[in-house]
Amino acid sequence: MDFKDLPKAYDSKDVEAYIYKRWEENGFFNPDKLPERNQQGAPFCISMPPPNVTGVLHLGHTLENALMDTMVRFERMRGKKAVIVPGTDHAAIATQAKVEKMLIADGMEYPREELGREKLLEKIREFAEGSKATMINQIRKIGTSCDWSRLAYTFDEERNTAVNELFTRMYNDGLIYRGYRVVNWTVKGQSTCSDDEIEYVDRKAKFYTFKYSKDFPIVIATTRPETKLGDTAVAVHPNDDRYKQFIGQTFSVDVGASKPLNIKVIADEEVDPEFGTGALGVTPAHSAVDFAMYEKQKAKGDPIDIIPVIGEDGRMTAEAGEAYQGLTAVEAREKFVQYLKDNDLLIKEEEIDQSVGTSDRYGDVIEAIPKTQWWLDMNKEIPGRGKSLRDLMRDAVTTGLDGDKEKLVTITPDRFTKLYLDRVENLRDWCLSRQIWWGHRIPVWYKGEEIHVGNTAPEGEGWEQDPDTLDTWFSSGSWTFSTLGWPNETLDLNTFHPTQWMQMGYEILYLWLMRMVLMSTYLFNDIPFKDAYIHGILRDKEGKKFSKSSGNGIDPIEVVDEYGSDALRISLLFGISAGNDSRYYTEKIENGRNFTNKLWNISRFILTNIKQESSSARRTTNNDSSEGEVRSSKYEIRTLSDKWILSRLEEVTASVTKKLETYQFSPAGEELRDFTWNDLADWYLEIAKVEKGKQEILMHILPTILKLWHPFMPFVTEFIWSQFNQDQLIVAPWPQSQDDVPRTMDQEVNSFETLRSLITDLRRLRAEQGIEAAKFVEYSIVADTYQHQLIEENHEVIKSLTRAESINIEETIAEGWATDVSGTMTIGLNLAGAIDVEAEKIKLQKEIEELAPYIKSTEAKLENADFTSKAPEHVVNSMKDKLDEAKKKQQALKERMKSL
RNA sequence: GGACGUUUAGCUCAGCUGGUUAGAGCGUUCGAUUCACAUUCGAAAGGUCGGAGGUUCGAGUCCUCCAACGUCCACCA
Numbered sequence: 009m010d011f012k013d014l015p016k017a018y019d020s021k022d023v024e025a026y027i028y029k030r031w032e033e034n035g036f037f038n039p040d041k042l043p044e045r046n047q048q049g050a051p052f053c054i055s056m057p058p059p060n061v062t063g064v065l066h067l068g069h070t071l072e073n074a075l076m077d078t079m080v081r082f083e084r085m086r087g088k089k090a091v092i093v094p095g096t097d098h099a100a101i102a103t104q105a106k107v108e109k110m111l112i113a114d115g116m117e118y119p120r121e122e123l124g125r126e127k128l129l130e131k132i133r134e135f136a137e138g139s140k141a142t143m144i145n146q147i148r149k150i151g152t153s154c155d156w157s158r159l160a161y162t163f164d165e166e167r168n169t170a171v172n173e174l175f176t177r178m179y180n181d182g183l184i185y186r187g188y189r190v191v192n193w194t195v196k197g198q199s200t201c202s203d204d205e206i207e208y209v210d211r212k213a214k215f216y217t218f219k220y221s222k223d224f225p226i227v228i229a230t231t232r233p234e235t236k237l238g239d240t241a242v243a244v245h246p247n248d249d250r251y252k253q254f255i256g257q258t259f260s261v262d263v264g265a266s267k268p269l270n271i272k273v274i275a276d277e278e279v280d281p282e283f284g285t286g287a288l289g290v291t292p293a294h295s296a297v298d299f300a301m302y303e304k305q306k307a308k309g310d311p312i313d314i315i316p317v318i319g320e321d322g323r324m325t326a327e328a329g330e331a332y333q334g335l336t337a338v339e340a341r342e343k344f345v346q347y348l349k350d351n352d353l354l355i356k357e358e359e360i361d362q363s364v365g366t367s368d369r370y371g372d373v374i375e376a377i378p379k380t381q382w383w384l385d386m387n388k389e390i391p392g393r394g395k396s397l398r399d400l401m402r403d404a405v406t407t408g409l410d411g412d413k414e415k416l417v418t419i420t421p422d423r424f425t426k427l428y429l430d431r432v433e434n435l436r437d438w439c440l441s442r443q444i445w446w447g448h449r450i451p452v453w454y455k456g457e458e459i460h461v462g463n464t465a466p467e468g469e470g471w472e473q474d475p476d477t478l479d480t481w482f483s484s485g486s487w488t489f490s491t492l493g494w495p496n497e498t499l500d501l502n503t504f505h506p507t508q509w510m511q512m513g514y515e516i517l518y519l520w521l522m523r524m525v526l527m528s529t530y531l532f533n534d535i536p537f538k539d540a541y542i543h544g545i546l547r548d549k550e551g552k553k554f555s556k557s558s559g560n561g562i563d564p565i566e567v568v569d570e571y572g573s574d575a576l577r578i579s580l581l582f583g584i585s586a587g588n589d590s591r592y593y594t595e596k597i598e599n600g601r602n603f604t605n606k607l608w609n610i611s612r613f614i615l616t617n618i619k620q621e622s623s624s625a626r627r628t629t630n631n632d633s634s635e636g637e638v639r640s641s642k643y644e645i646r647t648l649s650d651k652w653i654l655s656r657l658e659e660v661t662a663s664v665t666k667k668l669e670t671y672q673f674s675p676a677g678e679e680l681r682d683f684t685w686n687d688l689a690d691w692y693l694e695i696a697k698v699e700k701g702k703q704e705i706l707m708h709i710l711p712t713i714l715k716l717w718h719p720f721m722p723f724v725t726e727f728i729w730s731q732f733n734q735d736q737l738i739v740a741p742w743p744q745s746q747d748d749v750p751r752t753m754d755q756e757v758n759s760f761e762t763l764r765s766l767i768t769d770l771r772r773l774r775a776e777q778g779i780e781a782a783k784f785v786e787y788s789i790v791a792d793t794y795q796h797q798l799i800e801e802n803h804e805v806i807k808s809l810t811r812a813e814s815i816n817i818e819e820t821i822a823e824g825w826a827t828d829v830s831g832t833m834t835i836g837l838n839l840a841g842a843i844d845v846e847a848e849k850i851k852l853q854k855e856i857e858e859l860a861p862y863i864k865s866t867e868a869k870l871e872n873a874d875f876t877s878k879a880p881e882h883v884v885n886s887m888k889d890k891l892d893e894a895k896k897k898q899q900a901l902k903e904r905m906k907s908l
Numbered sequence: 909g910g911a912c913g914u915u916u917a918g919c920u921c922a923g924c925u926g927g928u929u930a931g932a933g934c935g936u937u938c939g940a941u942u943c944a945c946a947u948u949c950g951a952a953a954g955g956u957c958g959g960a961g962g963u964u965c966g967a968g969u970c971c972u973c974c975a976a977c978g979u980c981c982a983c984c985a
């Protein structure tokens with residue numbers, strides 16, 4: 009397609025499909041196929057946070073892809089060996105829960121029972137494969153330049169090997185152990201879950217204060233009376249005078265169950281004498297805290313019993329007594345409370361606010377029940393390392409591992425480091441095993457008393473593999489290295505690990521970031537990535553979270569189809585700041601689309617302009633990608649506007665580079681947009697229509713801004729680039745900026761700014777007087793020598809941009825003309841006598857008044873010795889200059905007033 | 909109970925280590941169909957930076973307290 013055929017409006021659809029295909033064909037997503045320049049460059053690797061195979065991508069994924077792709081394209085152009093390693097996550101519990109829900113919706117009552125393990129897994133696998141295919145296509149559509157040859161899946165064979173190996177090593181180091189402890193149990197999901205998979209919701213609850221029996225001396229309180237059937241102790245503070253006397257005694261109490269409870273009164277420092285009745289009914293089987301007391305008592309040699317009264321089905325067990333067995337917890341609660349009432353044991357019943365833990369996937373209330381599970385120890389010293397996992401996780405974000413700053417994870421914004429650390433200090437041992445089926449099987453085999461832990465099943469007959477699966481985060485925690493080939497010593501692993509950059513939403517800081525740090529520090533004594541950028545979540549126009557239940561979900565692909573991927577990308581990136589939520593709404597996308605179109609038309613103008621103006625086919629074809637700046641050597645700086653725009657381009661290049669280096673995506677993009685639209689399009693291109701002969705300069709500017717824009721808007725920039733280049737923009741060198749912009753430019757830039765405001769002021773003058781836009785007018789200007797020269801030199805530009813018949817430099821503005829002051833110049837507009845003198849006076853008076861307070865306060869500041877002696881010189885000087893100008897302006901205004 | 913975040917034009921948000929008369933986009937008002945673009949162009953109106961103190965020559969920008977909204981954490985027995 010030749011540029012003369014470029015349509016007036018940019019149509020993203022065909023272009024995007026064509027361009028992405030071309031990229032893939034050229035193989036530049038694969039770091040091994042990048043040009044020599046990149047092969048020599050430093051590695052830059054981003055592990056794509058693998059989206060869950062639970063369905064389709066949402067806007068949040070689009071934001072993440074935009075962030076990653078912007079970074080990787082930037083670094084690729086800068087000559088690094090850059091790669092995004094893509095993948096998907098089997099998302100164990102989330103996916104199984106999703107498929108089960110779908111099966112139930114289709115009429116199945118108990119999918120697990122009805123299908124059995126293998127058949128249900130087959131269903132889930134089918135669904136997962138479908139999701140994967142959909143999501144990969146969606147990622148392509150967004151334009152993410154990830155290396156599909158390195159595509160991974162948390163549940164494929166390579167990752168399974170990694171997971172098993174990791175588990176085995178941790179087991180052999182004594183960090184993974186099997187233990188009977190209280191776990192978080194979802195009855196609906198029929199599985200344990202980790203502390204991180206619990207979502208707390210506020211609700212009202214009844215708080216009951218009661219005695220076990222008439223003759224029991226201590227009053228206790230609870231929101232879960234039914235669990236009290238499993239109480240085996242009452243804990244009080246050792247110094248509590250009210251209860252001291254009972255410590256050590258055991259009471260047999262009849263609570264209306266089949267057999268009486270033996271309640272021992274124990275002392276525990278943890279009990280707060282001020283809270284409630286100062287005594288705590290201990291239910292070791294159904295409370296993590298109480299279980300800890302149970303363990304403590306055991307260690308002390310003064311054990312108490314543990315009686316599970318709630319089973320895995322959420323119903324009361326036989327241990328709860330015949331009268332309760334089989335009842336749901338809620339039914340049992342009612343029954344027990346009724347018993348207390350009937351026997352005059354209930355002392356108080358009040359309503360309180362309670363925060364109750366629920367399963368984030370199944371939604372039901374989490375029960376605490378005791379169960380034998382696999383755990384990862386946070387506190388145990390790793391053999392030969394002198395540190396625990398907790399220590400490593402702490403070191404990785406504070407001092408760097410072993411005090412090495414190269415092994416320090418930097419989190420942006422910094423405040424998340426503190427949240428991370430708080431969490432690290434409070435981490436409990438991680439329950440690794442799950443009873444759901446969709447996931448990596450625990451690599452443990454049993455035969456009688458024997459246990460085998462390893463990558464593969466042991467030799468010999470009669471071994472049975474543990475039926476449980478691993479917490480999904482165990483596999484995603486190893487993502488940064490499992491995707492690079494570990495446990496094999498691959499070239500990728502050596503080259504790209506630790507990875508350079510990671511981005512994620514703050515909602516998975518604990519779930520994922522911490523686990524990745526844990527795994528990498530454990531295995532390699534190294535970090536998983538150097539810098540982590542934390543982004544907020546996308547909300548809708550009202551600030552509500554996007555969710556299926558709110559019905560406000562948006563399909564990014566529909567948006568891409570309508571507005572284009574580039575438009576979507578920049579509208580998501582603009583207006584965000586690290587760690588903060590942002591809102592998404594149509595106007596933003598339209599704005600993105602409009603800008604894309606603007607860039608398109610700027611390019612169209614420049615390219616066609618070149619064609620028309622340079623009959624000698626000056627257009628350079630660039631056939632050596634390392635010579636990206638080939639055009640720059642050819643241009644000639646001739647006018648003020650040339651100097652100005654090139655100076656601005658330098659400045660913007662340096663600034664955008666700096667901002668991208670520090671992950672300031674929005675400021676970088678906005679600065680670029682401001683330059684492209686407000687400086688280049690609105691001024692320089694308009695001037696170019698008057699001054700002519702700017703082909704070379706424009707053909708320097710266009711490629712440069714296409715490069716600068718490419719990380720943000722890869723499609724449209726690549727396509728425009730293809731109109732005058734053989735090579736591809738995706739691997740073109742990032743523009744170099746000379747930090748030392750020649751000082752002589754400053755003066756030029758200032759002169760141009762003077763010119764620019766003069767033109768704006770002249771335009772305003774005619775607009776205020778209601779002169780119709782098409783009409784040519786006469787201006788006159790009172791200017792000093794320097795300004796005079798400026799106006800002379802740019803006479804045609806001013807005339808054209810203000811639609812003037814004539815512009816004359818005069819001693820004074822003639823009578824009957826409308827006037828105003830531009831900087832220190834007085835400007836006039838010929839109204840052919842039709843001037844409202846009074847209105848003019850009012851306007852000028854207003855301007856004089858507006859200036860007065862500024863002059864006054866600035867003068868006061870400059871007279872203040874404290875200020876002039878303490879403030880830095882440049883501040884004082886610039887203030888003097890400004891004051892000077894303001895005074896001149898005021899003077900001009902006053903003179904004009906007088907002459908009226 | 910603890911911690912963190914937010915509070916700047918009608919709306920959505922920028923404002924780095926304190927230093928010019930506080931910015932952008934959208935929206936609004938007025939004007940424009942001229943040869944890149946009406947997904948456009950020109951011009952304008954509109955905030956004193958949640959509140960109260962303090963530090964400083966100087967505070968949206970630092971400190972203290974308060975308020976509203978939001979988020980996370982906690983063994984609320």
